Amino acid sequence: MVVVEEDAAIDTPIRYASKCPSLCCGCRCNYRVPTLQELFDRDKRLLRSILLVVVLLNIPIGSYILYPFMIFSTWIHELFHGLAALSIGGKIIWLNVYSNGSGLAHTSYPAGAFQKAWVAGAGYQGTAIVGGIMLMFRRTEMGARAGTLILGLEMLFTCLLFVRNIFGLVMLILMGIGLVIAGWRLPPFWVSELVCVSFPRYSIFKGRVFFFHRLCLFR
DSSP, X not given: OEEEEEOOOOOOOOOOOSOOTTTBOSSSSOOBOOOHHHHHHHHHHHHHHHHHHHHHTTSTTHXXXXXXXXXXXXXXXXXXXXXXXXXXXXXXXXXEEOTTSOEEEEEEEOOXXXXXXXXXXXXXXXXXXXXXXXXXXXXXXXXXXXXXXXXXXXXXXXXXHTBOSHHHHHXXXXXXXXXXXXHHHSOHHHHHHHHHHHHXXXXXXXXXXXXXXXXXXXX
């Protein structure tokens, strides 16, 4: 075994007609390919959220507004390093999240090149997976509520089992409780907005970190 530490309500669905000679797909399912206008009408809330996040990432005050989402993205990233270790017979020793937005996953797993690559790459892959799942959850009121509640409970569960630094415990417990309350009590519109903002925030942030980190390596 090797021990390692890894890095620091809802839009209206499109209605599909039974007959669509110009926009149907090639099979016999009668699926009509949506137009750009229909896609925009359905996902305009998500597009506005992505635009807002991009703007906030490029102004000084934006980092303060988006700070909780940065911590959230770090938690997702480090958690998936740990889950990858568990999936190949390893274990999570601890997961820490720090105030500067970095994190550390201390894991143990069987030695080998594949095992090392599997665990090392799981942070960014896990971020994409969670983002895709959250986008599916936001399609319905119940899905948005369920997704927010599950994330909050999972955050509290990881604090109980794995998080060991003071900042990580305090911040993640508060955020976990906040997510549970949001999923349980907030109106559907605001639950959906929370999901819309959180997904592009940590996806864009982690993608930017990954890109610039690799750019520096190849200089």
